[in-house]
Amino acid sequence: MEIEEIKECSLPLLSLNHISLLCRSVNTSSRFYEEVLGFVLIKRPASFNFDGAWLFNYGVGIHLLQKSPVQANDILNELRPINPKDNHISFQCTDIRLVQDKLEEMGINYATAVVEDGGIRVDQVFFHDPDGYMIEICDCENIPMLPLSSGPVSPKRSNCKKAVVGECALKESELMNRLSMDMINISF
Numbered sequence: 001m002e003i004e005e006i007k008e009c010s011l012p013l014l015s016l017n018h019i020s021l022l023c024r025s026v027n028t029s030s031r032f033y034e035e036v037l038g039f040v041l042i043k044r045p046a047s048f049n050f051d052g053a054w055l056f057n058y059g060v061g062i063h064l065l066q067k068s069p070v071q072a073n074d075i076l077n078e079l080r081p082i083n084p085k086d087n088h089i090s091f092q093c094t095d096i097r098l099v100q101d102k103l104e105e106m107g108i109n110y111a112t113a114v115v116e117d118g119g120i121r122v123d124q125v126f127f128h129d130p131d132g133y134m135i136e137i138c139d140c141e142n143i144p145m146l147p148l149s150s151g152p153v154s155p156k157r158s159n160c161k162k163a164v165v166g167e168c169a170l171k172e173s174e175l176m177n178r179l180s181m182d183m184i185n186i187s188f
Contacts, residue, residue, distance in 0.1 A: 018054075018061030019089060023131045026053050026066045032130050033062055036106060037091065058091060082111040084126050088134035092141055096123040099137045103127060117143065 023029040030053045033039040039055035039062060051066035080086070093099050103110050103125065110127040124138040 016060055018063050020063040020065060021129075021131065021133055022067045023064050024067055025130070026051055026064050028130050029053075029064050030055065033064075036103075036108065037135070080128075080132060082109065082126050082128065082134070084111065084113045084124065084136070086134045088126065088136045090136035090138060090140065093137050093139060096125060096137070096139050099125050115143070120144075 021029070030041060033055050034041065037057070039057045042054045042056045042061070044052060044054040044063075053064045055062045055064070100110070100112070108127050110125050113124040113126065115122040115124065120142050122138055122140055122142050124136055124140075126134060126136050129135060
């Protein structure tokens, strides 16, 4: 496949694989993601010549990388206020009150926010990990995922060349068909 063919079509993505975070202490951050968020340590390639840890759960990986001593004076060393509009990773939960109770038991400071739209309410809880990265826990499944287009959902293939259509548009089409079926089943 030539590079020109790829430029004219969206990337053939399937899902989010992992996020990668620099940390002051891989051990401290690993314990946090295991004990607070329920992630599980998984094997990482032995060929890596730097300290780190891989964790997995909920269909996504978190790769923790040990900061070098030179990176020790970065912005994340300063405790920032919890700001729901800051960069963050978000996880859905089944019981927001239980999340708040557990965070209180663990002595983790958090802030709450509420999003309301058309009679639908979403509760959010925000807190920091040991390195200052923002985490959100919410009951976001309450808000239906609706495309902004007014017509039927279909993959955009008009700009894709035939070679690319055969490789990426078929997967895109399958994913869009699943999304369409899921959206049909949404009850308001």
